[in-house]
């Protein structure tokens with residue numbers, strides 16, 4: 004297959020200045036960055052906020068919040084004062100080191116403040132996604148026997164205290180009186196000083212639930228040591244310089260929104276943009292312009308939506324500050340990279356990691372050539388391989404299990420209440436951590452994602468990854484996005500079936516199906532061409548991160564929905 008590569012853009016990248024391809028690198032090299040270097044103890048909240056004030060950068064804007072009809076900013080000094088006041092209120096109400104504090108708030112500075120306040124007193128923070136319903140909220144807090152929740156009155160209809168017996172105290176961020184403690188009102192009465200609770204590197208920091216393909220979501224606990232890798236990837240992958248205005252579009256309920264929406268930018272002392280509200284192309288371009296965003300981290304689903312807008316829409320906005328764009332969460336279709344390069348004149352840098360890994364492991368560093376369709380190469384300090392079913396390393400270009408050599412600074416601390424589960428990530432023993440993703444690595448070390456292991460299609464003995472077909476489909480002018488699965492078939496084992504959402508102006512028909520099928524057949528491979536195509540108005544996606552749910556498509560198929 005020929006690949007059209009995209010060369011690095013010219014720029015003063017930190018990674019290029021501090022590290023060049025082939026140089027050795029060890030995480031220890033940056034340990035001295037942190038305050039624990041002297042004391043042996045750390046605190047993520049201190050590194051995110053207080054150290055910048057201590058270094059004389061208190062007047063710099065830490066948070067810039069924009070939402071329809073509302074715009075506020077907090078300097079690092081203001082953020083420090085608020086975090087301290089909130090931490091005092093939490094402490095007076097019994098919260099102590101090691102307790103779980105759940106945060107159920109919209110995208111808003113209060114969400115950042117609540118998380119940092121809990122962390123500053125050594126609690127383990129559990130950010131809950133803003134659109135969670137009763138069941139999701141209840142299950143998570145119950146699983147941790149959580150005693151504390153910080154939320155907002157408008158979310159209380161989804162919190163049923165009778166179903167969460169461990170819950171002792173609910174704090175609300177509104178000022179109105181009611182049966183719960185108004186944390187904002189109480190905080191106003193407090194002095195803005197708080198003695199950081201210093202913790203060990205290994206102490207709990209946050210918990211996120213990851214759904215996995217079967218069974219109940221599992222709670223992944225991370226430790227304060229994550230700061231090492233989260234700071235460093237913020238520096239080298241996101242290329243955060245102090246003058247940057249950075250926007251991560253994810254809500255902290257998704258691990259991306261916590262690690263790269265709260266921790267990494269604050270550790271690097273930049274201005275973090277928070278946008279309240281949902282996606283619309285106009286609103287998002289508006290945020291990029293209004294806030295003067297320079298570095299932007301989002302997900303393929305959003306980029307695909309922007310691509311499907313009226314051509315030229317971006318020209319109504321001044322995007323001239325934007326210099327570095329990144330993606331995570333799902334395979335990034337080459338077509339989208341080419342479109343962005345043509346439209347914005349910018350490369351989208353794909354990055355790969357998981358809730359369990361705590362930070363990026365594979366990425367397109369800004370100094371590297373991009374091969375569209377590849378997630379990039381392991382970042383400095385990380386070794387990856389592709390393994391066969393017995394755990395042996397496969398040669399270049401052969402698809403197998405993506406594995407990472409353990410350990411790294413932000414590796415999960417534990418799977419909550421399920422220590423055996425942790426070992427299942429190491430099925431071959433030794434140090435190879437298995438992601439559950441299938442991929443191949445080319446001669447240059449670039450990794451090409453093929454699908455989750457459960458998503459692989461086996462048709463007449465041919466193993467076909469859904470991603471390659473989905474990306475090919477996107478090149479067809481009628482296709483907005485698609486989800487490809489294997490449909491059980493008596494003769495072939497499985498056949499390729501594609502669920503397709505059409506671009507505006509197109510209508511599903513037998514003729515269009517034929518045309519799309521022919522297109523894949525002639526430009527990819529006959530066996531990859533979907534034998535069945537179903538047109539749908541929408542694809543099922545994960546609520547938190549907007550990933551296409553192929554598992555759900557398989558259910559549609561089984562139940563004959565489409």
Ligand code: 6R9
Nearest residue numbers: 331332333334354355356357358378440452
């Ligand atoms: C950060 C995050 C992890 C799973 C992962 C993989 C998929 C993430 C990707 C990607 C293709 C990328 N994934 N990044 N697939 N290309 N750049 O997404 O964490 O929600 O736990 O999901 O997401 O399948 O194993 P999480």
